[in-house]
Amino acid sequence: xxxxxxxxxxxxxxxxxxxxxxxxxxxxxxxxxxxxxxxxxxxxxxxxxxxxxxxxxxxxxxxxxxxxxxxxxxxxxxxxxxxxxxxxxxxxxxxxxxxxxxxxxxxxxxxxxxxxxxxxxxxxxxxxxxxxxxxxxxxxxxxxxxxxxxxxxxxxxxxxxxxxxxxxxxxxxxxxxxxxxxxxxxxxxxxxxxxxxxxxxxxxxxxxxxxxxxxxxxxxxxxxxxxxxxxxxxxxxxxxxxxxxxxxxxxxxxxxxxxxxxxxxxxxxxxxxxxxxxxxxxxxxxxxxxxxxxxxxxxxxxxxxxxxxxxxxxxxxxxxxxxxxxxxxxxxxxxxxxxxxxxxxxxxxxxxxxxxxxxxxx
Numbered sequence: 623x624x625x626x627x628x629x630x631x632x633x634x635x636x637x638x639x640x641x642x643x644x645x646x647x648x649x650x651x652x653x654x655x656x657x658x659x660x661x662x663x664x665x666x667x668x669x670x671x672x673x674x675x676x677x678x679x680x681x682x683x684x685x686x687x688x689x690x691x692x693x694x695x696x697x698x699x700x701x702x703x704x705x706x707x708x709x710x711x712x713x714x715x716x717x718x719x720x721x722x723x724x725x726x727x728x729x730x731x732x733x734x735x736x737x738x739x740x741x742x743x744x745x746x747x748x749x750x751x752x753x754x755x756x757x758x759x760x761x762x763x764x765x766x767x768x769x770x771x772x773x774x775x776x777x778x779x780x781x782x783x784x785x786x787x788x789x790x791x792x793x794x795x796x797x798x799x800x801x802x803x804x805x806x807x808x809x810x811x812x813x814x815x816x817x818x819x820x821x822x823x824x825x826x827x828x829x830x831x832x833x834x835x836x837x838x839x840x841x842x843x844x845x846x847x848x849x850x851x852x853x854x855x856x857x858x859x860x861x862x863x864x865x866x867x868x869x870x871x872x873x874x875x876x877x878x879x880x881x882x883x884x885x886x887x888x889x890x891x892x893x894x895x896x897x898x899x900x901x902x903x904x905x906x907x908x909x910x911x912x913x914x915x916x917x918x919x920x921x922x923x924x925x926x927x928x929x930x931x932x933x934x935x936x937x938x939x940x941x942x943x944x945x946x947x948x949x950x951x952x953x954x955x956x957x958x959x960x961x962x963x964x965x966x967x968x969x970x971x972x973x974x975x976x977x978x979x980x981x982x983x984x
Contacts, residue, residue, distance in 0.1 A: 631686030632759070634699025637679035640733055641706035644672050647729045648714040652721055654729040656777065660720065663734070671737070673712040679703045728777040735774060743852035743896055752850075752903040752916070752955065760849045768970045770856035773863060780860070784868045788875035801878025812883035813890070816874050817937055820887070824870035825941040828934040837865065839977040846968070848960040850920055855899035859977055894937055899923075903955075910950050911939050921949050924956040 647654040679699050686696030744758060773780070804812065831841035840862040847854045874884060898919035906915045914937055922933040932949035935941045942948035966972050975981065 628686075628692050630682040630689070631692035631696040631699070634679045634683035634686055635695040635702070636699070637675045637682070638699035638702030638706070640737065641672060641676050641679060641711075642702050642709070643729060644668070644675075644733055645706045645709045645711065645714050647733070648710065648716055651716065652726065654727050655720070656726065656728040656731050659728070659731055659734070665716065668730075668734075669712045671734075672706075675737075676703050676706060676711060727775050729775065731777050732771055732774040736770070739852070739893075739896055743900055746897075746904075747851060747901050750902055750904055752901050756849065756851070756901055758851075760851060762847070762849065762968060763853060765968060765970060765973075766847070766853040766857050769858060769973070770853060772970070773856065773858060773860065776860075780863060780867075783864055784871060785875060787868050788872045791872060792876045792878070795876060797876070797878065804878055805880045809880070809883050809886065812879050813887050816879050816883060816887045817890075819873040819877065820870055820891075821935055821937045822941060823873050824866070824936050825934050825945070827866050827869040828936070829947070831862070831866065832931050832934070837862075840865070842961060843966075843973045843977060845923060846961050846964055846966050846973070847923065848925075848958070849901075850899055850916075850923060850959055851901040852896055852899065854923075855895050857973070859973065861977065891937065898936070907952065911943055911948070913937065914939055917955065918950050920956050920959070921951075923959045925958040925960045925962060926956065927962060929956070 651660075680703055683696040683700035683703070687693055687700070747758070804815070807815070831837040840859040843859040844855075844857055844862065847857050874887070894914065898914050898916050900916050902916050904916075906917065909915050910918060914933075914935055918933055918939055921929060924930060924932075929949060932947050933939070933942055934947055939948060939950075966976060
């Protein structure tokens with residue numbers, strides 16, 4: 623009973639904070655929403671989601687207060703929901719068409735993505751957990767949530783920077799004939815082709831990030847995580863994101879695949895990147911050498927020195943098989959995760975500054 627009450631209190635706090643941020647995005651859409659994302663979702667859908675979220679937040683906070691578990695979280699959820707309602711709630715006015723600002727923060731991306739991703743993958747972890755004694759709010763969850771939010775908030779700026787090298791190479795090569803051929807392929811074929819060429823590039827830049835000291839100083843932030851779950855994959859240094867994704871996404875852009883195929887592939891990649899870090903134990907052994915699974919990727923995060931530097935593919939383990947880095951034993955999972963030489967203080971600022979050679983003063 624206490625565990626359920628705690629869950630309700632935390633849910634109310636989460637939804638209450640999200641409601642305040644959502645209303646804030648409605649008040650300042652030019653600065654706090656993503657132009658590309660605004661073309662995908664409908665305003666009435668977001669308002670309905672906000673209305674439902676605020677209703678659940680109130681019910682959860684009242685239940686949490688009544689049951690007496692983690693009352694501060696329940697009270698936070700209730701107060702935030704009231705603040706969101708006073709600021710306009712789901713009926714907050716949106717004046718006229720929204721223009722595109724030169725600089726914007728992707729607050730809508732954070733809110734929608736976090737709600738959907740958290741709901742989906744926490745549900746998957748609850749159904750069939752690998753480590754049954756590992757709570758949802760495990761050690762360092764606040765740290766990884768900070769990584770998640772910060773990296774998503776500046777999604778617009780990172781997408782722009784990531785595609786700079788890709789667009790430059792595409793313009794220099796000018797492979798119009800090849801692009802015309804690829805763009806006319808069936809969408810499903812294009813998506814599979816994108817996955818193959820992108821993961822090939824991803825494999826090599828990922829492997830280089832483990833071999834080259836300059837790249838490793840940033841990538842080791844990701845490997846400092848000691849507990850695997852849906853949030854673990856969010857622990858990424860911004861420089862690591864820019865380097866890895868700008869290189870791995872070059873083939874997709876240079877070859878000239880259709881925008882529709884790219885827009886299908888990118889969500890698949892995002893979902894798979896979260897899934898392979900999850901604390902789940904589904905019977906997916908038959909997929910081991912076809913698609914990356916949690917079992918496959920957990921061995922990439924292993925702390926046991928005899929097994930490190932394996933499984934660099936994000937989507938297609940066949941590249942690890944071909945290049946001799948595949949390791950996924952049957953019916954056995956890693957015992958421990960993380961770095962052998964972990965010298966981080968495990969704060970967000972430490973993760974951000976230490977790879978840059980900067981140190982926080984006490």
